[in-house]
Amino acid sequence: MSTAPTKARRPRKEDRLDLVFTALANRTRRALLARLGRAPAKITDLAAPYEMSFPAVSKHIRVLERAGLVNRAVDGRVHRCSLDTAPLQEAERWLAFYRVLWDEKLEALARHLEDGE
Amino acid sequence: MSTAPTKARRPRKEDRLDLVFTALANRTRRALLARLGRAPAKITDLAAPYEMSFPAVSKHIRVLERAGLVNRAVDGRVHRCSLDTAPLQEAERWLAFYRVLWDEKLEALARHLEDGE
DNA sequence: TGAAATGTAAACCGATTGGTTTTATATTAT
DNA sequence: ATAATATAAAACCAATCGGTTTACATTTCA
Numbered sequence: 001m002s003t004a005p006t007k008a009r010r011p012r013k014e015d016r017l018d019l020v021f022t023a024l025a026n027r028t029r030r031a032l033l034a035r036l037g038r039a040p041a042k043i044t045d046l047a048a049p050y051e052m053s054f055p056a057v058s059k060h061i062r063v064l065e066r067a068g069l070v071n072r073a074v075d076g077r078v079h080r081c082s083l084d085t086a087p088l089q090e091a092e093r094w095l096a097f098y099r100v101l102w103d104e105k106l107e108a109l110a111r112h113l114e115d116g117e
Numbered sequence: 118m119s120t121a122p123t124k125a126r127r128p129r130k131e132d133r134l135d136l137v138f139t140a141l142a143n144r145t146r147r148a149l150l151a152r153l154g155r156a157p158a159k160i161t162d163l164a165a166p167y168e169m170s171f172p173a174v175s176k177h178i179r180v181l182e183r184a185g186l187v188n189r190a191v192d193g194r195v196h197r198c199s200l201d202t203a204p205l206q207e208a209e210r211w212l213a214f215y216r217v218l219w220d221e222k223l224e225a226l227a228r229h230l231e232d233g234e
Numbered sequence: 235t236g237a238a239a240t241g242t243a244a245a246c247c248g249a250t251t252g253g254t255t256t257t258a259t260a261t262t263a264t
Numbered sequence: 265a266t267a268a269t270a271t272a273a274a275a276c277c278a279a280t281c282g283g284t285t286t287a288c289a290t291t292t293c294a
Contacts, residue, residue: 017141024134024138024169025142027134039224048221055273063251076272077271078261078270079271079272083219095209102202107204143281160241170238172241173283175242178283193240193292195239195240238294241289242289242290244288247285248283249283251278254275255274255275256274257274257275
């Protein structure tokens, strides 16, 4: 064998959560998702409403792509982006699972405090 | 009037979402939340399981605090941290709202494509 | 009166983020 | 062939992140 294998590793669930929450942690990117929720769009159109430079928006889209939230279909010179909600579901499940769990804990605690002690 | 008023501005909803998603975008911080979900804890105990330095964990907790996810009660020299799930609900609502909306859109699109055209 | 415990603050570091401008590269239209 | 279009890539920048170490301030305990 020659040099380093550079195994194309699929990120673990934890890492994907990092990527998804990171992607969501920016207002511009959330707005891009909202825009893509209405319909797929090419990058020029996505960038048009913003005051920031085109490359800036292009980079935001790459962040969304890395998180698996956006797919890109290249057709000639135009790149058409579309939304993928699957990673959102994953994040949503994480949030819902823990939030509910914790809320139950907190309610139990509150009840316990009410009951005399 | 004297100098700059330094209005103590409550962050807009959008900004708070930034803070919450940013706070969630790190595995250590998610683990800290999980730990606090079991019971409130002082910072020493929170930091104990980690290999990283104490100040590092202390900083993570500050990030959680800034996002409103953790409250701190100082009693003498010990700082007792507890979980606040309210900002999580906000993030969860954001996710659920858009994800459902988008999924409906995508389903409608799929149906449309199936119907002949 | 110390010394130990519990934390923050500050200074530093390399990597990443979010932006810029400039340059390069295909692809399409004239 | 040339020009316009759609995009990436690269080089740069200041700010933030995630971590370190060292130093400091308080509070408790012996």
